[in-house]
Amino acid sequence: MVHFIEVVITGLLVGGIYACIALGWAIIYKTSGVVNLATGQLTLVGAYVCFALYTTFGLPFIVALLGMLAIAIGLGILTERLWLRPMIGEPVLSVIMVTVGINFAYQAIVALIWGADTRVFTPPVFPMEPLMLGPIHVSQVFLYSFLVAGIMMAILVYFFQRTRMGLAMQATADDEMAARSMGIAASSVYRWTWVIAFMSCGIAGALLGNINGLNISISYLGLLVLPAVVIGGMNSIPGAVAGGLIIGVLENLGDAYVSRFFPGGVKSTFPFIVMLIVMLWKPYGLWGWVKIERM
Amino acid sequence: MRLPTGTHFDSYTADHAWWKTNFVWVRMVLLGVILLVIVPLFVGDYWLSFFNMIGYTILGAAGVQLLIGYTGLVTLGHAAPIGFGAFCCALSMYLFHVPYLFGFLIGMIAAGLLSLLFGLPSVRVKGFYLIMTTMAMQFITTDIILTQYLGPLAGKGRGGVLAVEPEMFSIGPWVIYSTKDAYIWMIILVIIVQVFMANLMRTRVGRAWMAIRDNDIAAEALGVNIIYYKLLAFFIAGALGGLAGCYWLTNLTIVSPEHFTFGWSLWLVGVILIGGVGSMYGHIYGAIFMTGVLELVKLVLVPLAGVLPGATEKFLYLKDLVFGLSIILFLIFEPNGLSYRWWQIKNYIHLWPFSY
Numbered sequence: 001m002v003h004f005i006e007v008v009i010t011g012l013l014v015g016g017i018y019a020c021i022a023l024g025w026a027i028i029y030k031t032s033g034v035v036n037l038a039t040g041q042l043t044l045v046g047a048y049v050c051f052a053l054y055t056t057f058g059l060p061f062i063v064a065l066l067g068m069l070a071i072a073i074g075l076g077i078l079t080e081r082l083w084l085r086p087m088i089g090e091p092v093l094s095v096i097m098v099t100v101g102i103n104f105a106y107q108a109i110v111a112l113i114w115g116a117d118t119r120v121f122t123p124p125v126f127p128m129e130p131l132m133l134g135p136i137h138v139s140q141v142f143l144y145s146f147l148v149a150g151i152m153m154a155i156l157v158y159f160f161q162r163t164r165m166g167l168a169m170q171a172t173a174d175d176e177m178a179a180r181s182m183g184i185a186a187s188s189v190y191r192w193t194w195v196i197a198f199m200s201c202g203i204a205g206a207l208l209g210n211i212n213g214l215n216i217s218i219s220y221l222g223l224l225v226l227p228a229v230v231i232g233g234m235n236s237i238p239g240a241v242a243g244g245l246i247i248g249v250l251e252n253l254g255d256a257y258v259s260r261f262f263p264g265g266v267k268s269t270f271p272f273i274v275m276l277i278v279m280l281w282k283p284y285g286l287w288g289w290v291k292i293e294r295m
Numbered sequence: 296m297r298l299p300t301g302t303h304f305d306s307y308t309a310d311h312a313w314w315k316t317n318f319v320w321v322r323m324v325l326l327g328v329i330l331l332v333i334v335p336l337f338v339g340d341y342w343l344s345f346f347n348m349i350g351y352t353i354l355g356a357a358g359v360q361l362l363i364g365y366t367g368l369v370t371l372g373h374a375a376p377i378g379f380g381a382f383c384c385a386l387s388m389y390l391f392h393v394p395y396l397f398g399f400l401i402g403m404i405a406a407g408l409l410s411l412l413f414g415l416p417s418v419r420v421k422g423f424y425l426i427m428t429t430m431a432m433q434f435i436t437t438d439i440i441l442t443q444y445l446g447p448l449a450g451k452g453r454g455g456v457l458a459v460e461p462e463m464f465s466i467g468p469w470v471i472y473s474t475k476d477a478y479i480w481m482i483i484l485v486i487i488v489q490v491f492m493a494n495l496m497r498t499r500v501g502r503a504w505m506a507i508r509d510n511d512i513a514a515e516a517l518g519v520n521i522i523y524y525k526l527l528a529f530f531i532a533g534a535l536g537g538l539a540g541c542y543w544l545t546n547l548t549i550v551s552p553e554h555f556t557f558g559w560s561l562w563l564v565g566v567i568l569i570g571g572v573g574s575m576y577g578h579i580y581g582a583i584f585m586t587g588v589l590e591l592v593k594l595v596l597v598p599l600a601g602v603l604p605g606a607t608e609k610f611l612y613l614k615d616l617v618f619g620l621s622i623i624l625f626l627i628f629e630p631n632g633l634s635y636r637w638w639q640i641k642n643y644i645h646l647w648p649f650s651y
Contacts, residue, residue, distance in 0.1 A: 035423050035426065083623055083627070086627045087626065087627065090626070090630060092422070093363065093369055093568075093572075094568070094626050094630060096369075096426070097564060097565065097568050097622055097626060098622070098623050098626050098627075100561050100564070100565065100619075100622060101565075101618075101619040101620065101621075101622035101623035101626070102619065102623065103561075103619065104558075104561075104615045104616070104618050104619030104622070105615070105616055105619030105620050105623065106619075107615060107619075108612040108613065108614075108615035108616035108619060109616065111611075111612040111615075112609060112612045112613070112616070223430070223434075223557075226427055226430065227427075230424070230427055234423065266439075268434070268438060269434050269435055269438055269439055272430070272431040272434050272435065273431070273435065275427065275431065276416070276428060276431050279416055279419075279420060279424060279427065279428065280416060280419070283416075283419055283420045283424060
């Protein structure tokens with residue numbers, strides 16, 4: 001029982017980081033309808049930039065994180081302007097494949113700069129000793145990462161609900177045509193969605209880099225986020241956050257209990273199997289809009 | 296395609312012919328002679344294996360073309376049926392010593408059934424959700440089925456490499472042993488697949504697929520059984536994938552789960568986008584272009600290896616960079632792909648001196 005609770009708590013804490021990535025994915029999908037297969041690479045770039053600022057330049061972690069966010073703003077604007085703006089109005093598959101191109105290109109650039117070896121944040125940012133809550137061990141890295149991810153998400157929620165740009169984004173997501181006729185510049189909304197996605201994925205990447213060390217394979221998380229948003233419902237941002245938490249728990253439960261019976265590879269594929277089942281039963285996710293197609 | 300100025304036909308048969316003018320006949324026969332006689336006689340093993348790679352890419356992309364280009368079912372997991380077909384063929388030959396062609400058939404049917412199984416959700420969902428199911432197919436097949444279960448069946452441990460004795464790849468008295476044999480077998484397979492696909496698109500099945508691609512609700516209203524035809528598309532595309540996988544096995548005599556990654560699935564989709572979606576020759580042009588560009592990068596980097604240490608290790612990343620950038624730039628500047636550009640050039644020549 002203690003083991004079960006530990007697994008669930010660890011899953012929830014990791015799920016907080018996944019929720020950050022899922023949010024970055026969902027905001028782009030919701031406002032511009034682009035299925036972003038480069039999410040993992042945004043995570044990767046953010047993680048490596050933060051690593052470079054912290055370990056190579058020796059800045060304090062908070063400063064490195066803020067510096068990474070600043071760079072993420074620039075990169076987000078650049079990415080949108082260079083590759084996504086020309087694709088407005090093109091077929092969906094083309095836009096998806098542009099993000100696949102970004103996926104390959106950014107990953108290759110990161111690998112060319114930093115190489116494929118695993119890097120570790122030195123000196124370690126978070127203390128290694130686990131925290132004891134009664135009989136339950138909780139790793140401090142996970143706890144603090146969850147907190148940082150939570151703060152990031154709280155800021156974003158404030159941004160969506162209270163600021164002018166956030167409201168413009170909501171309006172565009174709801175009905176692009178109506179929003180444009182009310183004087184909202186869609187292109188600036190798209191630009192800021194990419195900036196937010198880059199920032200939120202970058203934070204998640206930096207936190208994950210603290211947990212397991214940095215490696216090219218962090219970009220795999222960009223794929224893991226897809227079951228999260230599918231389970232949550234694609235056009236629901238709270239759904240994406242909940243989906244991220246669910247995926248975190250599922251992944252850990254799968255690792256702890258199912259991998260005994262189906263050895264190897266369960267941790268990475270379990271979320272996808274659950275996603276397939278959810279899709280057969282509730283194809284639009286738990287909180288997604290049911291799309292009715294008419295001729 | 297527009298015909299040269301002044302060409303006309305007096306019968307429907309002539310009007311529907313594949314190769315309508317004598318010039319096209321001469322060109323295609325010449326191409327056949329070059330590919331089947333001159334290339335094997337005068338080209339060395341290195342470049343033959345390069346051609347084999349192009350051929351494998353064409354065979355793999357044919358199924359993707361059928362699904363994305365003709366039926367409108369976006370798949371990002373086509374490496375799964377390719378790998379499954381290759382493993383089933385290898386296992387049946389390794390464990391049960393079945394004849395090569397029979398193993399080939401087993402691989403194709405098994406891959407088709409796998410693709411059919413994961414195509415089942417397409418009955419209910421489409422668009423993004425279909426992308427997700429095909430990605431799930433990719434991860435479940437390669438990471439679990441191939442790595443954990445099919446590899447160990449041959450007693451090679453998890454993620455093991457399956458090797459089949461090269462002598463077993465024989466069709467009657469012809470043993471596909473050298474690179475040259477593999478090359479000729481590749482040309483034969485590509486011709487069979489192209490003829491099969493081209494003719495399929497002219498039948499009821501092909502037209503039903505295109506109707507589904509253009510608007511599936513309208514197609515259903517017109518009496519097309521979309522469930523049947525979507526699943527048929529998955530089965531046939533999977534079987535074509537299996538064929539590609541069996542060819543890959545023949546070419547290398549070994550298969551490993553690492554040959555069938557998600558990256559390879561994306562690569563195949565990139566190939567048809569660059570070549571032209573929904574074009575009978577799109578995947579051929581795309582495969583030649585992408586494999587050629589890759590070779591070019593290699594040719595540039597190899598002499599540099601002496602000057603720049605680590606240039607060869609960086610080849611892998613440069614390859615990805617080139618692939619990513621070429622997809623993006625093609626989609627932005629040439630969204631219809633190479634086949635469209637080629638079509639325009641041909642039209643210009645055909646309509647000369649009245650071209651516009």
